[in-house]
Amino acid sequence: MDIWALLIIPLVxxxxxALVARKNEELSSYVSIGAVITGFFIVLPYVLxxxxxxxxxxxxxxFTWIDIPGLKVEMGTLIDPLSxxxxxxxxxxxxxxxxxxxGYMHGDPGYSRFFACLSLFIFAMLGIVxxxxxxxxxxxxxxxxLASYLLIGYYYEKPSAAxxxxxxxxxxxxxxxxxxxxxFVIFYATGTFNFIEIEQHIAAGHVxxxxxxxxxxxxxxxxxxxxxxxxxxxxxxxxxxxPTPVSALxxxxxxxAAGVYMLARTSxxxxxxxxxxxxxxxxxxxxALMAALMAxxxxxxxxxxxxxxxxxxGYMVLAIGVGGTGAGMFYLATHAFFxxxxxxxxxxxxxxxxxxxxWEMGRLYPKMKATAVTFILGSLAMVGxxxxxxxxxxxxxxxxxxxxxxxxxxxxxxLTAFITAVFMSKLxxxxxxxxxxxxxxxxxxxxxxxxxxxILAVFAVIAGFAGFPGLEPNFGSFIHTAASGLxxxxxxxxxxxxRFNFMVASLSTVVVLGGLVLGWTIYxxxxxxxxxxxxxxPFTYKLLENRFYIDHIYDTYLVGWLYNGxxxxxxxxxxxxxxxxxxxxxxxxxRQTGKGLRLTTTGQLQNYAFVMVGGVLVLMIIFAxxx
Amino acid sequence: MEQLFFYIFALVAIVSAVLVVSxxxxxxxxxxxxxxxxxxxxxxxxxRSPFLAAVQVFIYVGAVMVLFLFAxxxxxxxxxxxxxxxxxxxxxxxxxxxxxxxxxxxxxKGGKLSAELGIYNEAVLAKxxxxxxxxxxxxxxxxxxxxxxxxxxxxxxxIVLVMKDKxxxxxxxxxxx
Amino acid sequence: MLTxxxxxxxxxxxxxxxxxxxxxxxxxIIVLMSLELxxxxxxxxxxxxxxxxxxxNGTIFVVFNITVAAxxxxxxxxxxxxxxxxxxxxxVEDLDEMRY
Numbered sequence: 001m002d003i004w005a006l007l008i009i010p011l012v013x014x015x016x017x018a019l020v021a022r023k024n025e026e027l028s029s030y031v032s033i034g035a036v037i038t039g040f041f042i043v044l045p046y047v048l049x050x051x052x053x054x055x056x057x058x059x060x061x062x063f064t065w066i067d068i069p070g071l072k073v074e075m076g077t078l079i080d081p082l083s084x085x086x087x088x089x090x091x092x093x094x095x096x097x098x099x100x101x102x103g104y105m106h107g108d109p110g111y112s113r114f115f116a117c118l119s120l121f122i123f124a125m126l127g128i129v130x131x132x133x134x135x136x137x138x139x140x141x142x143x144x145x146l147a148s149y150l151l152i153g154y155y156y157e158k159p160s161a162a163x164x165x166x167x168x169x170x171x172x173x174x175x176x177x178x179x180x181x182x183x184f185v186i187f188y189a190t191g192t193f194n195f196i197e198i199e200q201h202i203a204a205g206h207v208x209x210x211x212x213x214x215x216x217x218x219x220x221x222x223x224x225x226x227x228x229x230x231x232x233x234x235x236x237x238x239x240x241x242x243p244t245p246v247s248a249l250x251x252x253x254x255x256x257a258a259g260v261y262m263l264a265r266t267s268x269x270x271x272x273x274x275x276x277x278x279x280x281x282x283x284x285x286x287x288a289l290m291a292a293l294m295a296x297x298x299x300x301x302x303x304x305x306x307x308x309x310x311x312x313x314g315y316m317v318l319a320i321g322v323g324g325t326g327a328g329m330f331y332l333a334t335h336a337f338f339x340x341x342x343x344x345x346x347x348x349x350x351x352x353x354x355x356x357x358x359w360e361m362g363r364l365y366p367k368m369k370a371t372a373v374t375f376i377l378g379s380l381a382m383v384g385x386x387x388x389x390x391x392x393x394x395x396x397x398x399x400x401x402x403x404x405x406x407x408x409x410x411x412x413x414x415l416t417a418f419i420t421a422v423f424m425s426k427l428x429x430x431x432x433x434x435x436x437x438x439x440x441x442x443x444x445x446x447x448x449x450x451x452x453x454x455i456l457a458v459f460a461v462i463a464g465f466a467g468f469p470g471l472e473p474n475f476g477s478f479i480h481t482a483a484s485g486l487x488x489x490x491x492x493x494x495x496x497x498x499r500f501n502f503m504v505a506s507l508s509t510v511v512v513l514g515g516l517v518l519g520w521t522i523y524x525x526x527x528x529x530x531x532x533x534x535x536x537x538p539f540t541y542k543l544l545e546n547r548f549y550i551d552h553i554y555d556t557y558l559v560g561w562l563y564n565g566x567x568x569x570x571x572x573x574x575x576x577x578x579x580x581x582x583x584x585x586x587x588x589x590x591r592q593t594g595k596g597l598r599l600t601t602t603g604q605l606q607n608y609a610f611v612m613v614g615g616v617l618v619l620m621i622i623f624a625x626x627x
Numbered sequence: 628m629e630q631l632f633f634y635i636f637a638l639v640a641i642v643s644a645v646l647v648v649s650x651x652x653x654x655x656x657x658x659x660x661x662x663x664x665x666x667x668x669x670x671x672x673x674x675r676s677p678f679l680a681a682v683q684v685f686i687y688v689g690a691v692m693v694l695f696l697f698a699x700x701x702x703x704x705x706x707x708x709x710x711x712x713x714x715x716x717x718x719x720x721x722x723x724x725x726x727x728x729x730x731x732x733x734x735x736k737g738g739k740l741s742a743e744l745g746i747y748n749e750a751v752l753a754k755x756x757x758x759x760x761x762x763x764x765x766x767x768x769x770x771x772x773x774x775x776x777x778x779x780x781x782x783x784x785x786i787v788l789v790m791k792d793k794x795x796x797x798x799x800x801x802x803x804x
Numbered sequence: 805m806l807t808x809x810x811x812x813x814x815x816x817x818x819x820x821x822x823x824x825x826x827x828x829x830x831x832x833i834i835v836l837m838s839l840e841l842x843x844x845x846x847x848x849x850x851x852x853x854x855x856x857x858x859x860x861n862g863t864i865f866v867v868f869n870i871t872v873a874a875x876x877x878x879x880x881x882x883x884x885x886x887x888x889x890x891x892x893x894x895x896v897e898d899l900d901e902m903r904y
Contacts, residue, residue, distance in 0.1 A: 603903025605896055606714050606835075610827050613723055620730045630806055637814045644818055644841055648825030653833045660837050663818075667844045674811070674855045679847075679866055686870050691840065691877045698881045699833060702888050713828055714897065720827035724820050731816040735809050762860050763867065774871045781875030785882035 003061065003077045006042045006087070007130060009035045010123035017116035025111040032115035033098045036122050040091035046084045056081060060132055060196065073193060078132035085329065086129045086261050089336045090254055094122050096452035100344050101245040103448035104351060108243075114154060118249070121147035125254040129261065133193040134183045137262065141179070141222065145172045148255050152242040164238035171235040175225015182218030185211060186269075199268045209273065216269050216276035219262070220283075227259025227313045230287040234551050236310055240302040244347030247302060248340045256309065257332050260316045267325045281321025281401075285409040288314025290548065292419040296426075297544025300356045301346045304427050308382060309339055311416060315397055318409060324400030331397055334389035334463045338381035341456035345375035348449055349431065352442035358427060363436040368444045372432045374457040379428050381460040383421040383512050389464030391509070399504045414511055421515025429523040633673055640666035657695045664688050678756040811852035818845035832887075832894045836880050843873045 013035040017028045050056070062076025098118060105114055124147050127140030145168075153165025187193060189211045190201040201207060223229070228236035236256070240247055250256060263270070263280070270277050291310030298304045312335050319328030348371040353361055365372045377388070384394035394417065401410045444450065546552065643663040647656050664687045671680040714720070763771050818841055825838025847866045854862025888894060 598904040601902075601904045603900030604716075605899070606720075606827055607716060610716055610720055610723065613720075613727065613823055613827065617723055617727050617730065620727070620734070624730055624734055633806055633810060637810075640814070641817055641821070644821045647841060648821055648829060648834065648838055653831055656834050656837055660840065663841065664844060667848060670811070670814070670848055671851055673806075674851045676851055676855070676863055676866075679851060679863060682867065682870055683847075686874055687840070687844075691874055694877055694881055695833065695837065698884060702885065702894070714830050717828050720824070724824050724827070727823065728816065728820045731820070732813070735812050735816065758860065759863055759867070762864055767864055770868060774868050778871060778875050781878045785878040788879070788882035788886050 002042050003079060003130065006039050007077075007123065007126055009038055010119045010126065014116050014119035014123060017112055017119065022112050022116075028112035028115045029098075029102050032119045033095070033102065035119055036091060036094045036098050039122070039126065040088075040095050043084070043087045043091050046079065047088045050081060050084055058196070062132055062194075073135050074133050075136055076132035076194075077130040078195065079130075082261075082264055082329065083129050085333060086257070087126065089257070089333055090122070090125050090129060093336050093340045093456075094125075094249065094254070096456055097245050097249050097340060097344070100248075100347075100449050100452040101243075103446050104245055104347055105243060110154065114151075114243070117147060117150045117154070118245075121151060121249065121254065125258065128258050132195060134186065134195070134198075135193045137265075138176075138180060138183060141176065141226065141258065141262075144226070144255055144258055145169060145176070148172075148239070148250055151246040151250070152239045154242050154246065158241070161241040164235075164241040168235040168239050171232050172225045175221050175223070175232050178218045178221020179223075179225075182215050182221065185215040185218060189215065195265065202268060202272050207272075212269065212273040213275045216266075216273040217279060219266060219269070220276065220280055223259035223263050223317070224283065225259070226262070227256050227317065228287075228310055229259075229283050229314065229317055230290060231550070233287060233291065233310055234554060237303055237306045237547070240300070240306050244302065244343060244350060247306070248343035248347070256313055257336065260313065260320065260328060260332050263317065263320045264325050264329050267320065270320065271323070277321050277323065279321075281318055281406065281409055284314045284317030284319070284321050285401075285412045286314070287311070288318060288416045289412045289419075290314075292416045292423070293544055294547045295423045296419060297541055297546075299359055301349060301358050301361075301427065301431065302343070302356055304358070304423060305339070305342050305346055308342075308420060308424070311420060312339065312382075315394065315413070315416070318413065319397040319400055322401045322404040322406060322409065324397060324404075327393070327396035327400045331393035334381065334393040334460070337456055337463050338378045338388075338390060338460035341374060341378035341453060341460050342382060344449070344453055344456065345371050345378060348445040348453065349375075351445055351449070354440070358430045360437055361431045362434045363432070364442060365432040367442050370444060370450045371453065374450075374453040375432070376428055377457045378460050379424045381464075383424050383516065384417055384508060385512055385516070386505075386509055387464065388461055389459070391505075392464035395505045395508060398508055402504050414508060417508055418511045418515040421512045422519040425516045425519030426523040429520055433524060629673065633670070636666045636669045636673070639663075640670070653699050654696070657692060657699060660695070661688055661692050664692070676755055678759050808852055808856040812849055815845045815849035815852070818842075818848070830895050830897055832884055832896050832899075835896060836877070836884070839880075840873065840877070843869060 013031050017031060021027045021031060058078055058080035060076060060078050062074040064072060065075045066073040098115075101114065101118065105111055108114065121144065124140050124143035128137055128144060131137035131140060149165045149169045152168050153162050155161040156165070183193070186198060189207045190198050192198060192201070202212065225232045239250060242250070270280065288311045291307045291314060295304050295307030295311065298307060312331070316328045316331050316335070319325070319331060348368065349361065349364060350356055352364070352368060352371075355361070381388035381390040384390040398410065398413050398417075401413055543549070640663050643659045643666070646659040647663060650656050650659065664683065668680040668683040668688070671677075671683060822838045822841035822845060825841065826835055829835055829838065847869055850862040850866050850869070852862075854860065854866075884894070887899065891899065893899070
């Protein structure tokens with residue numbers, strides 16, 4: 001029952017803040033933080049039990065929600081290593097972000113609203129993680145969309161924030177449309193929504209491979225939207241309009257991870273549909289490389305991190321696409337720590353400088369040592385430097401790709417790692433070292449903000465050892481259990497556990513080191529006012545800065561033509577057909593009929609008598625005709 | 628013999644009825660109506676209902692027609708200008724009436740109007756008034772009482788309607804003096 | 805030999821004449837008299853049915869009918885008198901306040 005409490009507490013808190021504690025900011029924040037920390041302590045025993053029992057049997061608790069002939073929908077929870085790890089990440093990182101928000105959002109007019117939305121978000125996210133069937137996951141999937149809409153549009157009076165929220169919502173909707181079609185396909189093929197039952201059907205070979213491929217691709221659409229893969233990645237950089245803790249929450253622990261988690265949850269489906277896996281892998285690899293390139297051309301500290309997140313998500317999807325579900329989930333876990341750390345660190349810097357532009361910072365290291373050190377540790381983890389957490393997880397993905405034989409994808413991954421190293425070293429060099437370019441007097445953030453940074457930094461450094469090759473059981477083996485099947489039928493095509501590949505590891509280390517050195521030498525020179533790349537390669541820079549003009553194309557063609565064109569057509573239909581013809585026509589008809597009929601009210605008694613006699617006559621004729 | 632009397636009564640009744648609806652003077656009309664009603668009383672006698680005939684004469688010819696004449700005299704509308712005394716809807720109305728007559732004739736001629744014979748044979752009906760009286764005060768006592776109440780209500784209503792004017796001048800006098 | 809049809813046909817003729825009076829005349833008093841004609845035609849047919857079907861119901865009904873007709877005339881004439889007092893007319897076609 002404690003699992004249900006995990007779900008219910010954040011919901012109750014969210015409603016409580018919205019309805020009761022709205023005026024009391026202190027109470028709102030404490031209740032909200034308390035809810036997520038309680039959740040963390042509910043999850044903790046499961047996490048601690050996990051190393052001793054890597055092959056734990058999945059615990060399913062469900063009750064029937066809808067039961068009509070031919071359709072049975074459950075509300076239920078499924079606890080297995082996969083969901084436990086995800087629950088741990090969500091509640092742990094979520095707790096730290098909640099605590100950090102108390103400091104960051106201090107004095108904001110919508111303080112209580114913010115915490116109500118955060119709790120709603122946590123509720124929705126935990127719902128996705130705990131779901132035992134597709135319908136439930138879809139419901140919470142949409143709830144996450146709603147919560148993210150509310151949070152991205154938190155500064156709703158700012159047009160850019162409102163637009164970004166709308167964009168995130170609409171772009172996600174496109175993916176979700178595919179997702180629900182995929183759910184229908186699966187239901188059509190298997191007659192159930194429950195993960196375990198679907199897996200049984202697929203394992204028994206009841207479903208044709210064509211149907212499986214179709215279902216897998218459609219469900220992947222949902223992940224493409226939620227995890228911001230190409231071509232639906234456009235919402236994620238804009239989502240930076242929300243407050244920084246929201247960016248951390250959305251990009252590190254929760255929303256974008258939901259897509260990857262869902263892919264991992266349905267990995268049995270992809271294992272049975274190799275064609276779909278190829279698509280998944282290529283989209284992941286392409287997204288990773290493209291986003292890393294885009295990050296090179298950005299100036300805004302949060303945007304750089306946002307694009308690095310896109311790139312990381314590409315990595316995770318790539319891992320799942322090449323069958324490395326364990327590697328993908330491992331990367332998701334470590335990524336949650338170091339990306340939350342980077343975002344919160346960036347928030348701390350923005351808090352101090354009141355600017356997002358890295359070229360208006362510089363030499364912040366002496367002013368804010370705690371933020372700087374933790375940020376650098378996070379960056380090293382992000383680029384995958386030995387022995388930080390990113391190294392182990394990224395290496396697992398690269399070796400999984402290498403072993404699957406996709407050398408092209410492997411090359412893309414390595415190139416991405418190189419570019420990541422370049423822009424992360426640029427970010428650190430320009431922000432914390434280099435020339436002093438900030439205005440005013442930046443100072444270190446309060447402890448309520450720096451302590452979560454430090455805790456996250458510790459995890460960003462050591463979390464990778466969960467995947468240490470010598471450790472047994474290590475991270476991969478938990479996920480192996482999850483990915484190879486909720487039933488012990490052995491994963492077809494999913495080789496979740498990878499042996500440490502020394503060749504790949506050394507190659508990636510060399511590449512990352514090269515990238516770091518290159519970035520450092522370019523960007524740590526004195527007297528640099530703006531990006532040297534802008535002068536050296538103006539055309540390329542312009543292209544990268546404008547994100548390959550993908551947003552531009554969407555704006556022009558999708559929004560400009562399709563959207564506006566449709567709006568115009570619908571407007572025409574509404575004005576001319578619905579309003580003029582149907583509504584006004586009905587009114588006109590009624591009025592004319594009334595005008596005609598009122599003439600019968602002559603006030604002449606004998607007219608009425610005449611009509612009455614006529615009626616009697618008709619009745620009598622009928623009578624005469626019948627008898 | 629009976630047939631002869633029936634035809635006489637019927638002919639007089641129809642002619643006087645036509646005159647009721649066609650003459651211009653309301654007083655004449657009322658007198659024709661009296662004739663017509665007397666013929667109907669005679670018809671009742673042919674139908675072996677002397678009680679009905681008596682009631683017809685008392686109530687209709689006696690009370691109702693006096694009321695009519697009284698109203699005509701009081702209102703002094705007997706000699707009203709009756710230039711256009713036919714209603715403007717006369718053409719369709721005449722059509723409907725003729726159609727009505729035709730349908731009625733068809734129904735009667737086809738013998739479609741009949742029912743099972745009752746228990747009151749000619750011998751019983753010979754004691755007409757006694758039989759009706761017994762039925763009225765036993766079997767039909769409730770409707771009888773209802774109708775008497777209705778009459779009372781009509782009486783009160785008629786008085787109230789006509790009295791209405793009397794209050795107004797008194798008020799005016801009060802204001803004037 | 806007289807049959808029920810004789811009486812019914814007489815009744816129907818009187819009825820039609822009464823309807824004609826109601827529909828055609830403008831003088832409201834004559835309209836009321838035509839209504840009495842209609843009552844009487846109905847009474848004839850009821851009495852005829854009563855006689856030929858050997859049933860007392862028709863006769864009783866006629867008694868009630870006459871009572872109701874008396875009440876109706878009393879009320880109708882009272883209304884007529886008060887209408888005449890306010891409007892100074894007995895022309896039905898002029899009494900058309902309740903029109904569109």
